[in-house]
Amino acid sequence: MECVLSTGGGGFVGRNLTAALREQGYEVHAPLRAELDLRDQDAVERYLRAHRIEAVVHAAGKVGGIAANMADPVGFYAENALVGISVVRAADAAGVTRFLNLSSSCVYPRDRGLLAEEDLGTGALEPTNEGYALAKLAVGKLCEWVSGPDRHYRTLLPCNLYGPHDHFDGVGAHLVAAVLSKVIAGGETIEIWGDGTARREFMHVRDLCDAVLHVLPRLESIPARLNVGPGVDHTVNEYYEAAARVVGWQGEFVHDLSKPVGMRRKLLDVSKLAATGFRTRIGLDEGLEDTYSWALANVVGAVA
8 A cells, every 4th residue: 555645634634534544554644733844845845755655645724614714814825825835846846646635615616506626716706715715726726737647636625524523613613513512502592694594515524535545546547626525415504403403402593694604505516526436425414423422522521
C-alpha cells in the first residue's frame, strides 16, 4: 500500500479519514499543526521528501457554519487558500504524483438547484460563505493546472457532512451537529433559523471515507472533479424532526424568520461518481443515531 499524507488529521474529516485509510492498510502520516505547519510550503515539501510520501489526501482547513463564515470571511478565505496552495505546490515540488483534494459543495453558484461539476465558476456564490468558497475554488483550480501525464491531482466535492468527531460548539457547528446539540440540550422550545423549508444534502462522514478509498487507487481514470453525496436532500425542518425522533425530544419548534438561511437548495448531481460504481450507504436516521451515540459518549456534557 502507498505511503499517504493525510492533512487535517486533528479535524473532523481528517480524523475519520486517517482511521479509514489505516484500516485499509495504507501507511498514513497525519501530523498535527504543532508537528507541521501546512502554511509553510518549504516545511511541507521537506516533510513529504523525508517520509517518502507517495500520495496526499488534503482535508485540512478552517470550517464552520453560516454564522461562523459570516463573522470571519477574511479568516475563512485566507486560511483555506494559504494552506491549500502551500500543500499542492509542495507536493508538486516534491514529486508526489497522486493528490486528492477535498473541496465542498459550497463552491457552487447559489440558487441552481441540482449542481453538476460543469456548473463550477458559472455564477455568483452564496454570500454567507463566499470567502470559504473562493479559497476552495482556487485550490481546486490549482490542482487542475498542476495535473499532467505524471501528476494525477483530483478534487472531490462532498456535500455537507456530519458524524463522529464533528463540531458541536454552537457557532462553529454545521447544521446537523447544531441540530443535535439543540435537541440534546432539550427545553420546551427549540429555535430554527428561517422558515425551515430550505433544503440541504448531508452525508455521513463514513460515506465520504468510503468514497476516498474508492477513488484513491484510480485517480488516473477519474475526472478532475467529482461530486460526492447521497443525491437526496431534506428540508431544515426535516433534519430537526429526525433529530428529535432519534433523541426522543418532544418539545415545540419555533421559527425566527429574521435569521439568514443561505441557499434555498443545494443538491449535488452525483451521476459521474455513480458511473464509477460508488454509492453512499448510510441513511439519515441511521447516521443520526450513530452520531448521537458518539456525542453521548464524547461531548454530551459540552452540548447539553
